[in-house]
Amino acid sequence: MRIHHKRICQLLIIFLIIPFACQQNQNDPKIRKDAKKPKLVVGIVVDQFRPDYLTRYYEHFSANGFKRILTNGYQNKNTHFNYIPTYTGPGHASVYTGATPKTHGIIANDWYDRAMGEKVYCAEDTSVHTIGSESKKGLMSPHRMLSSTITDELMLATNFKSKVIGLAIKDRGSILPAGHTPTGAYWYDSSTGDFITSSYYDRKELPEWMQQFNARKLSDKYLDSAWTLSLPEEAYTQSTADAMPYESVFKGKDQSVFPYDLKELRKDNGNFGLLPGTPFGNTLSTDVAIAAIEGEQMGQDEITDFLALSYSSTDYIGHGFGPRSMEVEDTYIKLDQDIERLLNYLDEKVGEGEYLVFVTADHACAEVPSYMLSKKIPAGYYRGREYKNAIENALSEKYGAGDWIESLSNEQFFLNQELIAEKKIKLDEIRQFVVQQVLQLDGVAQAYSASDMQQSEFTEGIASALQMGYNFKRSGDVLFVLEPGWFHGSGIGTTHGSGYNYDSHVPLLWFGAGIEAGASYKRQSIDDIAVTLSFLLDTKLPNGATGEPILELLK
Missing domain, CATH: 3.30.1360.150 (Gyrase A; domain 2)
Known part of the structure; x- marks a missing residue:
């Protein structure tokens, strides 16, 4: 009788637990099985992007650029970098590894190597050679990044059937997000105006589509034009006066005022090296992103592909002019147009609801100390x-x-x-x-x-x-x-690198396949992005990941 009574109790417990367990499985977003994977993921990192730019410049955005993402996508409004220093190299590595410099090893853009007795650059690799030009701009690889990326894990999950492409004006903005095993990573050669790559990626020449893209000579086209304001000057109500004493001045100009005749300025400002410091660097990045999707036929089957795109010119312009400048405001108005163009292309090429986009930053930036001091704010x-x-x-x-x-x-x-x-x-x-x-x-x-x-x-x-x-x-x-408010500098422009909110607080936007409209004020860390993508794409976590999945997004 005792044995029979014990058996009955066990059965009752099982009958009580099973429905509860089933209910938990159905509600747990981490093990949801009904989600359709996107055909293409487009990860957009906007270099030196601050959350207040989305609100300060909102009225200037078109309905189909940033506004479309904000209206129809999900916004994590309280996303922060959880480490110091907040620089471009560590930022891109952290977004894609789901880890911090403590683990992935990219502790800065460049740092002192005690064993070598000299500074090293985060993406430099003298064991490789340039593909696409005769310069040394291609002596680069991800070999100093110590952990895997979400792009690596996607390749492993599909047995290397996915296509993963990294693109940016800056080499580190392309190389680190693309990971160790991409289809390709390409960046801008400021000595030629072309996009190049490295022999690290087992190539003897650029792919045909990139050769055709470079042959279009778009860098020359943009540099033979002028940087003019997108709107009447009086519309730039979120900026200081056009010329401020702490703004950079291009060689050949007396002050930092619009318009900028690039055809004339390129002669004394590095020729092709001038382009990244103008909004046309972002436009060129959009051009090459579209060419890559077309040339690699990304998002055209059920195997998820991944385009890691970084917009670098926002950082060059921010450094030179500061976050209150008309130059920065106009750059984001023009970037919004590039975002609209990219989304429209994705709708046509991949299909609405078939692609996933996330937008974030590698860091934000400080207010210019000279400006802050003029307002009696410590800096x-x-x-x-x-x-x-x-x-x-x-x-x-x-x-x-x-x-x-x-x-x-x-x-x-x-x-x-x-x-x-x-x-x-x-x-x-x-x-x-x-x-x-x-x-x-x-x-x-x-x-x-x-x-x-x-x-x-x-x-x-x-x-x-x-x-x-x-x-x-x-x-x-x-x-x-x-x-707070202090940084290393000469009094011109701004920079970043600290752990204070003005450097650590960045936008995080999600849009497209499987994303419902909404927003959250819950604090998220930058290393949560790759972890969340791992669950969305059903891959292993990057091997050094320390972040947590964003559950509100996964539901």
């Missing part, structure tokens, strides 16, 4: 040489003369560890001494040693962001954080 500039000299002098005074600092880069001091060992000084001791000295520098808010990063676990705030950007093998001995 400032620092000069790296002065910081380095001050710390070098303090070390020499305490420990004796010597070349104590090998490098100062990305707000990190790299100490001469060989000299420290030779003088039999404890590494942690000298690191802590430097921390105390750095904290006395004007404009510095916080400082941490590598020992702090390696031995403590920070869970929130700036210290956590520093730690998420700290790579044990590649990062420096002492890291410092500036006061």
